[in-house]
Amino acid sequence: MKMKEYELFIGPQHPGITGNMMYHLWVDGDTVVKAECNVGYLHRGFEKLMESRTWMQNIPLVCRICVPDPDVNEMAYSMAVERLMGWREEVPERARYIRTVVLELSRIAAYLMGIGSYAGALGIYTLPQWALGDRDYIMDIFEQLTGARIYHIYIWPGGVRWDMPADLPKLIEKTMKYLEKRLKLYDDVFFKNRIFFDRAVDIGVIPKEKAIEWGVTGPNLRASGHEYDVRRLEPYAAYENIDFDVIHYPELGKFDVLSSGGDAYTRMLVRRLEIEQSISIIRQALKKMPSGEHLLKHPNWFKWEVPPGIAYERVESSKGEYGYMVVSDGGKKPVRVHVRGPSYTHGINVAETILKGANIADVSQILFSLDICPPDIER
Amino acid sequence: MKAKEIIGRGEEVHGRLYVKVEKQEVRELIKTLKENKFQHFVMLSCIDWIDDGEFELVYHLWSYEYREHVMISTRIKREGEEMESLHDLFPQIETYEREIKEMYGVNFIGNERLTPFFLEGWPHMPPMRKDFDSKKFIKDVFESIPPVEDEDEGI
Amino acid sequence: MVTVVSGLINVLIIAIYATVAMMIGILFMGIGRKIVARVHNRVGPPIYQGFIDIAKLILKKTNITHGWIYDLALLFSITGIVLTILFLPIGGVKLLSTEGDAFLVLYLLAIPALGFALGAGASGNPNSAIGVMRALVMMLSYELPFVISMVALMIYYDTTSIAEIVASQYGKWAILIPPFAISAAVADMALQGMLMEAPFDIPIAPHEIASGPMAEFGGKHLGSLMIYKAGTIVAYTTLFVDLFLGGGVVMKGGIVADVVNFIVWFILIFLVFTLSLLINTSFPRFRIEQAFKFYWKYEAVLAIIALVWVYWMVIS
Amino acid sequence: MVEMVFAVLIIAFIFTLFIKNNRVASIISLVVSLFPLAAFLDWGREFGINLISIGFENTMNINMAGITLHFSISPLAWFFGIMLFSLIPPILLYSYSFFSKNDGFYPFMILLMVSVMGILLSSDFLSFFLFWELMALGIFIMICRNGDRKAMVRYLSYSVLSGVLILAGIALLYHMNGTLLFAEIMLKADFETMVAITMLIIGFAIKAALMPLHTWVPPVYSTSDEPFVAFLSGGLSKIGYYGMLLLLFAMPGARVMEAYINSSIATYLLAIIGSLTAFFATFLAIFEDDLRKLLAYSSIAQLGYIAVGIGTGSSIAMAGALFQAFNHAFFKATLFLAAGSVAYRTGKWKISELGGVAYKMPLTFMAALFAIFALAAIPITSGFAAKWLLYEAAIERRYVFIAPIMLIAGVGAFLYSFRILYGVFLGENRYPDIKEAPKPMVAGMFLLVMPLIIFLIFPGYMLDMMDSFLSSAGLATISHSPYVIHTTLGNYNTIAVIVGMMFAMIPAFLIYVLRKQHLVDFEDNFIGGEIPSLYEHISMHAAHNFYKPLKDVVMPYLEGGATSIYSSLYKVVEKIADGARKIYDGVVQDYAIYVMLFLLIIAGWLLW
């Protein structure tokens, strides 16, 4: 019988967890001695399901892999299929811009949710209320654009499902303006709050040297001090024509650089600042958006066969690098679709490492600051 | 392609370097690439080629400096063949190997954490294998369970 | 015979006052949720929500218990808080406060806390244990500045009885005397900790320890804890008002004065409570050791300055 | 008749030395221990408290080789006698089951009784000192029984220091007054008297474990047998305070001390040391993992309050101090005995290794729970009345520094009390196979709790017992009825609190009775929605490093504590000694030079 440590379970039913997963903690006093991640509570066997569905039937399925940020799935899957079909260069220009807008809107929504839940983990319930309320305006845009709030099924291989309505840019611009106004309020309440500094600085540090080796990607990697963004490194959609900053430590804009990077504080600030970048990207994309076709002509969906081959495509999601490996043997169904969710590494190996030695008061904020999305771990 | 210069083989498939190797060479290759700025281990996939009777293990690596993606592919027999664990090279390989062990039944020698991962108390064949028929499984397992009827009131 | 009747009338008055005070506490929980909801841009629950919640919890069909020590939480929490309210002057009405003094009240407030802690301990839930640990450390933290402020008052008014402190403040509230303005500010932050509002809601932090000591409580046990919570709102705000704001006494003599004083008292505790809620909505939560440092470093120093000032005033 | 009591005790001492059977020895000593108790109860008539009437005489003079030892009863001695001797029978009853054989515990308990009786009854310094040293010896033998070297060395060095200081103080007083009789000594407010008093107080403070003279307590308490430690902590530690009170208040010639008390900074210093002792020892107790050491630090802290009372010196403070001494005797003895029974059944001392004992030992738990309530001064327990008096006294004297420190130490008591409750008795049920402690042990503990319950309702009776001492010390008595205490600052009415509590309990009781409840298993706990049965064993007892966040903040400041002061002092002495050793370098010429130098200095001094 172990006498010194006791065990705590953060999850699966616990407010301090980012979804339905579990961390098994061994705690001495209030310091975590050992952490073990336990997942599988959401395992639906997506990859198995995709092998038994046709190429088009998979589109409604993939978006369900990451619930807070579903569009990246459709995007990455479509890109991989386009790559196999040889459509990579043929996707209409307008579709690329619409995709950019959709992805960035979805990113903002996911960031608002991430920031809100993180603030909730720190115990300020005003910000989650505001942020999630504001997120709903983005949901409204999606509803007008795609007809659905969460699962849009909008980005298809070869373009987007419907053209963007003519009056939507006006609504988007209005929402963006509103969001910019609200962001100032968020800063006052939370991001410039002294207690946020006290709580988050130097908590859950991912060191810069280790970050890449550990497989950290996305905002978490940028918070550790690497200026890497898939949108910049391997541009997809219309990102090559759009000018934006890759927010990374130590360039934190108007916020003080208090820590040495890679901690919960920096991770949250990177997310906060990227919302502004996303707003700017959306504005540019709307301005530069050409008219024209929005979708390539599809073959008959039921007879659609994709040429054999293997393709890997990555996109930058709000949580990190999202990748799809699609393997085809020339049939009507994929042989194998493997999803690389960013939370797979963040949630399991990285979290288990950085939770060691953390205070139990900080466990929840570390998990929320990594922005772990359990469904993309277990698919 | 820079990666091709470093390891001196492979072919370009859909914009990615695709290298087919024997399973003994994988470790050396990944080590070389890691030392040459291919430091981001993306993922480890397994593909079940049931007609060939083989599993294909694909190690994906990416270099932020060269902006290149490398897939190192090796094939092992579906039954009875094992693979060396590479979790000492990149810590997250441990988790991918855990998943593949559970989903395909491939054993990785040297990985001590091949414990049940997604599934709990799974008594059947690893489900991601192509010969696992999930429709039959559903019929046998979940659909055979009777609904609970309330005799008295029928709520 | 006359003494018996007057005694019974006194008991009745005290009982009515205590009941009304508890009702006000439950009402305040609803009002508090409403205020917080307004800050959140929401409508919020109806203000009588507290009554419904408590009724529902007490009327639950099954109530689980972890043994008799666990049940002590239920008994101690309500008993302790009602007892505390009995020993506090409410709107100048002394109730039992002449029979005990501020030290008694300080220690009476520990009864429900200790019962609560026993219950949480008996449930054997590690989350509860951590929550109780945090609650006790919080107690140690906020008591220091609060006690120093209280000692300053006692030295100044040369009494330990709250009733007499209230009586001496008639016409001139303590908060209007410069050193006590500092003390009151310190005590208000201590109040924040006592009411477990952010940034000091550490013991019940749901994201960290799943509501801490309350993790195992449900049904009637949780209902009694909510009554206790309602009582603490009244008890602590009344303590603050009695110590620094003259207990809300603005008139003397007669039934009219009692009614007016009661209304003033109600307004004052409402204001104190609202202030604490507004602080609550605009701050994240401290870690427990940060809270400890906050109280023992900054708050305690301020309190000591006020105490030294008062001592000097008394001596000279 | 005092002789008879002494004679019985000494005969019993010799008799029990040769009895091997534990039970026989226990019964003999139990019976014998009732004699002094009966004597003290009887002497209560002298001070207006009629409890029993036997007719014991209360003076005795012994002539030995031309020296006369004087014995008589004083109000202070009577109070302490009642306290100490009512402590002993329950402890001996407890020992009936605790020990398996008589290996010296009982005879030396009886020896300690003799010495305590001697100390309390002595009315001259010679007999006082003789019995004082007898007590020190008795304690030492008791410590030696378990043979922990650290405890023995610590105790012995402190005891010798204490004896030397007391002897020196007595010698100084004798030098000034030419007599050793308490009644004839005149204390004057001059320098020599102050030196003598200071020496005596330091000597007494060592027994009373005032900081920084407390370092012998934790090792001794944590290595000796529980029944003895219960008596040591509950009873013998108060003897130091008896000495202080005797010196400062009870000595017939001590009128001059009033001026001393009221003017001198020295007693204020005593109060401050007392409050700081309470404060720091409380913090040390909070972080202690060994149950016995925790209780040891708790003892030190609770004894600190008594020093505050003595240092404050007003009548309220004195009443508070005596009340606190009485309470502490009983609740701490109960706690040590409860700790003993827990260890008797589980064999574990570390709080982090215990847990869930209450489920199998409910009676032990109840006794301990009540003792802990008294320790934490939960209102209506007598512990609250005592602390309340002390707080009132501090406010009355405007001790702005001491009052908050005492209050915070009081809050700190909640922290370590909860550690005992949760860590040892509640939480995870780790010992499902143990049984309740044997009946004599339980009976002993409950007998110890009884006085606490009596003074819970009637704290006035306690004040009655002090009245004659207070008036003999020239202090105003406190106005009180059996259940109300009035001070100049406020009142404490136990009946109001109890009646109020009854009323307040009505709604709680209604909820408790009217709504049915059902018991669930310990395993059926919310652990984040996980299922315990899927895991081999889930350890859910958070007792190790319980106050870690607080410890991380506070420990850096506490680490420069008394022990480290002593160890640095030791290092300094060692260095000096080491340097001194170098003088003896074995060279004859050097020695010659030293001798020359010495002679030169002597010559110079003489010629000056």
Place this chain on the structure above:
Amino acid sequence: MKYEEWSKISRIASKKSLWILHFCTGCGAIEMPPVMTSRFDMERFGMAPMATPRQADVLLITGYLTVKTLKRVIQVYEQMQDPKYVVAFGSCPINGGMYWDSYNTINQLDKYLPVDLYLAGCMPRPEGIINAMMELMEMIEKGEARGWEKYRKNYEKYKKNQEMAFKFGKVEE
């Protein structure tokens, strides 16, 4: 347990103060935050999220249930205190929804737990959730939401079904 024992006042209190267990079992949980927060604000109906099952009244099954989660859901459901209600979100608990042929999700929730109210859609909109909650409140007031009684009455049958699901059909061997 008879229906009459469940008095009117407790039904009304129960209806007006539904405390929801904070358990996101599936993707439907994504629509819970909007329901809780400023746009839809469920607190105005007296609903509040709760941290532990002991405190909660309503168990929301927000989407598909994997077998692994089902075990926890049942554990949590049994820890809740009567009266307790189960509301199942989306298509998945009704018939499996999108994941009807998945090897790890149970297709029909009411074989394992008594469901008081189904809420169809993938996923249900916040308005739908609030509507469902109002419906549940009405059911409670009328005394129709009595799944907990059904669970007690047919405890053996439910246990057997659960056991079969947990063992993935290997229960007889």
